[in-house]
Amino acid sequence: MSAATEVKADPSVAAPASAGTELMTYREALRLAMRQEMERDPSVFVMGEEVGVFDGSYKVTAGLLDEFGPDRVRDTPISEEGFVGAGVGAAMLGERPIVEIMTLNFLLVAMDQVVNHAAKIGAMFGGEVRCPLVIRTPNGAGNQLTAQHSQSFDAWFAGTPGLKVVSPASPADAKGLLKAAIRDDDPVLVIENLPIYKEKGEVGVDAELTTPIGLAAVAREGSDLTLVSHGFATVRALKVAEQLAASHGVAVEVVDLRSLRPLDVETVAASVAKTSRALCVEEGWPTYGVTAELAARIQLACFDHLDAPVERLGMAEVPLPYAKELELAAMPTEDRLAAAVLRTLDLAR
Amino acid sequence: MSAATEVKADPSVAAPASAGTELMTYREALRLAMRQEMERDPSVFVMGEEVGVFDGSYKVTAGLLDEFGPDRVRDTPISEEGFVGAGVGAAMLGERPIVEIMTLNFLLVAMDQVVNHAAKIGAMFGGEVRCPLVIRTPNGAGNQLTAQHSQSFDAWFAGTPGLKVVSPASPADAKGLLKAAIRDDDPVLVIENLPIYKEKGEVGVDAELTTPIGLAAVAREGSDLTLVSHGFATVRALKVAEQLAASHGVAVEVVDLRSLRPLDVETVAASVAKTSRALCVEEGWPTYGVTAELAARIQLACFDHLDAPVERLGMAEVPLPYAKELELAAMPTEDRLAAAVLRTLDLAR
Amino acid sequence: MSTTLTAAPPTDLLGLYGEMVLIRRFEEAAERQYKAARIGGYCHLSSGQEAATVGTVAAMEEEDLLVTGYRCHGFALARGVTPEAVMAELFGRRDGCAHGRGGSMHLLDVSRGYYGGWGIVGGQLPIATGMALSLVRRGAPQAVLCELGDGGVNTGAWHESLNLAAVWNLPIVFLVINNQYGMGTSVDRASAEPDLFKRAASYRMAGERVDGDDVESVIESATRLLAAAREERKPAVLEAMTYRHRGHSVADAGLAYRTKEEIEERKLADPLERARALLNKRGVEDERIAAADAAAEAAVERAVAFAESDPAPDVDRLAAGMYAPGSGDQFERMALGSPLGERELVFAGGLGE
Amino acid sequence: MSTTLTAAPPTDLLGLYGEMVLIRRFEEAAERQYKAARIGGYCHLSSGQEAATVGTVAAMEEEDLLVTGYRCHGFALARGVTPEAVMAELFGRRDGCAHGRGGSMHLLDVSRGYYGGWGIVGGQLPIATGMALSLVRRGAPQAVLCELGDGGVNTGAWHESLNLAAVWNLPIVFLVINNQYGMGTSVDRASAEPDLFKRAASYRMAGERVDGDDVESVIESATRLLAAAREERKPAVLEAMTYRHRGHSVADAGLAYRTKEEIEERKLADPLERARALLNKRGVEDERIAAADAAAEAAVERAVAFAESDPAPDVDRLAAGMYAPGSGDQFERMALGSPLGERELVFAGGLGE
Ligand SMILES: Cc1ncc(C[n+]2csc(CCOP(=O)(O)OP(=O)(O)O)c2C)c(N)n1
Ligand SMILES: Cc1ncc(C[n+]2csc(CCOP(=O)(O)OP(=O)(O)O)c2C)c(N)n1
Numbered sequence A, B: 001m002s003a004a005t006e007v008k009a010d011p012s013v014a015a016p017a018s019a020g021t022e023l024m025t026y027r028e029a030l031r032l033a034m035r036q037e038m039e040r041d042p043s044v045f046v047m048g049e050e051v052g053v054f055d056g057s058y059k060v061t062a063g064l065l066d067e068f069g070p071d072r073v074r075d076t077p078i079s080e081e082g083f084v085g086a087g088v089g090a091a092m093l094g095e096r097p098i099v100e101i102m103t104l105n106f107l108l109v110a111m112d113q114v115v116n117h118a119a120k121i122g123a124m125f126g127g128e129v130r131c132p133l134v135i136r137t138p139n140g141a142g143n144q145l146t147a148q149h150s151q152s153f154d155a156w157f158a159g160t161p162g163l164k165v166v167s168p169a170s171p172a173d174a175k176g177l178l179k180a181a182i183r184d185d186d187p188v189l190v191i192e193n194l195p196i197y198k199e200k201g202e203v204g205v206d207a208e209l210t211t212p213i214g215l216a217a218v219a220r221e222g223s224d225l226t227l228v229s230h231g232f233a234t235v236r237a238l239k240v241a242e243q244l245a246a247s248h249g250v251a252v253e254v255v256d257l258r259s260l261r262p263l264d265v266e267t268v269a270a271s272v273a274k275t276s277r278a279l280c281v282e283e284g285w286p287t288y289g290v291t292a293e294l295a296a297r298i299q300l301a302c303f304d305h306l307d308a309p310v311e312r313l314g315m316a317e318v319p320l321p322y323a324k325e326l327e328l329a330a331m332p333t334e335d336r337l338a339a340a341v342l343r344t345l346d347l348a349r
Numbered sequence C, D: 001m002s003t004t005l006t007a008a009p010p011t012d013l014l015g016l017y018g019e020m021v022l023i024r025r026f027e028e029a030a031e032r033q034y035k036a037a038r039i040g041g042y043c044h045l046s047s048g049q050e051a052a053t054v055g056t057v058a059a060m061e062e063e064d065l066l067v068t069g070y071r072c073h074g075f076a077l078a079r080g081v082t083p084e085a086v087m088a089e090l091f092g093r094r095d096g097c098a099h100g101r102g103g104s105m106h107l108l109d110v111s112r113g114y115y116g117g118w119g120i121v122g123g124q125l126p127i128a129t130g131m132a133l134s135l136v137r138r139g140a141p142q143a144v145l146c147e148l149g150d151g152g153v154n155t156g157a158w159h160e161s162l163n164l165a166a167v168w169n170l171p172i173v174f175l176v177i178n179n180q181y182g183m184g185t186s187v188d189r190a191s192a193e194p195d196l197f198k199r200a201a202s203y204r205m206a207g208e209r210v211d212g213d214d215v216e217s218v219i220e221s222a223t224r225l226l227a228a229a230r231e232e233r234k235p236a237v238l239e240a241m242t243y244r245h246r247g248h249s250v251a252d253a254g255l256a257y258r259t260k261e262e263i264e265e266r267k268l269a270d271p272l273e274r275a276r277a278l279l280n281k282r283g284v285e286d287e288r289i290a291a292a293d294a295a296a297e298a299a300v301e302r303a304v305a306f307a308e309s310d311p312a313p314d315v316d317r318l319a320a321g322m323y324a325p326g327s328g329d330q331f332e333r334m335a336l337g338s339p340l341g342e343r344e345l346v347f348a349g350g351l352g353e
């Protein structure tokens, strides 16, 4: 395949994994995706605070500066509105910038460029110009980062027509979805997560292997209840499902959304139609969050199948406090999630 | 009552309307609220673009500059992040700034000050300091303002713990909720709407008459279906309810939320328990929007009462196009709303 | 409509005058059509700013890129977008330069390197800066001209964009159209440094001010700064001093914050009058000037006629353009359980086709 | 803990030295405790920046207000917050100055006019500007000292805040602690104008640079600028040149972007050493210096002991502080149908009590 045709390759079609798989961390999988796409397509470049000399504040871009040089791995001043917008402008000329935002919290200062510029270009200009921009950033809490640094605004971006939003939960999808995002001709926000970077998994290393945008995955099969989640919540969900299988003999099905916009309601509904119970969980605040949309969709799509109302779990609705005890109490930990599953199954004593 | 005690007056308790009512527009009701509060409390002042010399870009503050002078009606440069943050700082010292944002769309450039600063102060600083800030701004579409100027991000702010969000639908509540917001000791976002400014209604002019934050209103009684809405969508809902009573003899109950955070789920659930059918409507995009949370709450609170799934209606999920035909097609007009009601009642042919 | 490249813009004074008078007549027609309710939304006219508009665009090379704010009718016309395509856009019609989806504030013509037409004050600055970055990355010998207003210099986006442009040595000229007011706020009430061009110094960037009502001075300055941007990758700020004859938008009478006297006095510097006087001084016959006036009249009339007869966009294609071709498959599985109307309007409305 | 007012800060060199050495010892202890996992989150130390910190705060009057970024242990201590209250906050304990809810980045003490302790680069600038506006509105003869780092001068918030402060003549001094780096990015890679104080000119504002490792020069400059702010409502920028001895945070070794040699060389300008040398030169006996060292040691040990024995915040009060007293009633009707756990954790967790 020539680079030219590869650039046009439809990202929603996963090529077969010819080159086999390797065990690697989520962080390494993201790096592999960037390296492969930068090798494949000269219009791909990385831009953000500390992505170069510092090797990335969470080391996702480590080594890329040495490999690709400062023009393609560009350190920026602390000017999120400026360099996110610069990514938009470069993308409008056909480049494929990957803008790293240190954490999702800092996207608030660049919100206008993402929501009122990048997302508007295709429709507002009558399809005359596109914006193939990728923004990568971790959400989530933990590690006592406190109120200003522990947030997940996933639903806000997923609620913005003109954007696409993905949130990989495994190293394989971290690589596959980031590659799909880079090849996509629209602005895509890739929501990562701080605690998830160190998670390990098998990753198909084939350079053409991507994860389709808009397709959820049944990450674990089960018949008693459907746990719907994305990102790090899926990691928790899978652990809890195993625990409860052992401790209570319940069979929990886990649907990993992978994409938030487009949202694969069909896979979610098919699972709930089978289990007739649903619990939706997210790392962020559930009220007006991702799980609100999930509950709204499920109750409509599965009205005749539900044995119980759709339940939700997320971060307690407070600005996350610093003290470890308070932070733990507020987060959707495995303990809280397990209790929520049992409660949704009416098994809680 | 001395100014001092009045300042402490609990905003969630509505004083009796002794001074009677007057017919006025929504715009005039907002102005009356500001004038009364500025007369009552010297710490109240207005700040924003064009609020003074220009009389307000939508004339809400017209005349206040002449009445209160440039220190209390302060024109600002085009620096939303700067002057919203200035409002936060002044509020932390005990002032009660009313910051006008020309339209909600422009709050995107000040998002960080609202979400990651104003909303965090109470909790993050252990309750040592408060932020009695009011931000007033209109949302909504119509008038062909196009993609960048026709949005409603209501759910994003309502989903932020630490903020309070109200959205009056009538002149009486415009006055009552704005006054309650000004007297409230927490940051309150008052979401107005462009087409609603000219709506007329009776307003209790008593200076102590406020509308409690966190209390929805049954704006119209009915037994067949509950329409849940806020802001301008409530104006549409009431018109449609009358039309359908006449045309189809259906009795639609309209619940006007008035507050989005706190959200009065009890009033909504009580109504749906009675009508057993619910349609939630909003001016903005419904997916991941306010109506998502409403559907999630209703299906949980009213699981055994619902005869049909909760339905939703909002702006078609596209960046709003300029052409009148396209804009009308995309908006939750009375025609679309009426059709949605009939469909939810299974009366649509 | 917007696919053929324009002939290089005229540089002779009569030609420039012709462009300026075309813009003036166009804006007058736009105001009439707005009042006749054929144009909606916000409609910002540039009457009085023609020399700054025509002069800076005349200094651009064909391959250079243009980015502007929302007061953009004049820039689109100066860059060679046909009056038909612009008026049709204002009417919200199919053959408008944004196919009726953008309207007055969001004109563009990619074939002429004009990338919009943006409505958020300051929002176009980071985007234009990124375009300049892209030019450098691809080794293209071009520059970007990015227009903003005097009110825009107080946005955070201004500061971040100019710093990026300077720290990365990008080929971009930030054109500040200083028409004295941002809506009703005069420059001195908004900017602690009212000599706006001096703010370039904060980025060790060249900054200069030019009489924006003298088209030839504007061309001289803009040509020099654009050349430095192209050839030496030196970004710059050009502040063009001019005046907005009409209100902020057609909805604003423009009198609450300035006096009739001020307006009348400033109109003495009307760039059209000055160009006409200069043409006379140089012995250009009144006939030729009158011919240019007539040509402008006629072009605007043709544009209005075209816009009137141009069909409206197809409502069944509401979602067209929002996502790139191929995205339809990605969204297929999202339709289930969606809010009322989404299937008909959006999923069946050309989404990602 | 944080309710009594501090005695006016010392202005004699030995007293200033005592404050600086207290901060150094405190930061060393914080690093040890962080590595012992008693402190979590981001922990930014100010070792090396003591003179800039102590000198500027010493120039403040008791009624002046202080606002800082997240590298704030030193500022809190210099402003008189007790080491106990600061260390307890770092430990996340009940009697911390933010009751364990803010941690290292969000220290404050309203009784001492210290309004935090903010974590978003640039985010504290508009807030401090609003405080200065409030002082003017109330006719209070005070000024605000607002600290930020060299990296913060490239945020939009810097530009908007300085312009507002200047166009409204607000009593505020923006203190730029220039420690040469924003994380791993040196000033010249981030700022097109690396002489950061010169950017004040864009707002017709006074700007000056001072040797931030010479506590007496810092006091001289800060005193002058704060007086001008208080008495003439003249805002200003003060750039204090210093160096961060440790990494960006305790998690950063601080070597990826600078050499050991550079660090060693810069440590020759260690403000503590310089103060000690000056004290000797002025004939202050080593015993008295040693006594100050010992006092600092002891104070930090007491602080750690206090923090260790201080109880953790009450988990049953998770929502305390989020909303003002009285808000509980407003939220009562929201509990119905909430996500799992909200009733127990939030609605019953002290919400608005
Ligand atoms: C961020 C933002 N805030 C406010 C507005 C509303 N607004 C539109 S134009 C304008 C004035 C801009 O003045 P100036 O930059 O001088 O440009 P001019 O209108 O004079 O061409 C304002 C405040 C906006 N579009 N964007
Ligand atoms: C808006 C924003 N972007 C990024 C960050 C992450 N961050 C925290 S500190 C820092 C460097 C700041 O450097 P400087 O202003 O020089 O202060 P210093 O750390 O040297 O004291 C960055 C990028 C942030 N907190 N806020």
Ligand SMILES: [Mg+2]
Pocket: C149, C150, C151, C177, C178, C179, C180, C181, C182, C183
């Ligand atoms: Mg202007």
Ligand SMILES: [Mg+2]
Pocket: D149, D150, D151, D177, D178, D179, D180, D181, D182, D183
């Ligand atoms: Mg620094």
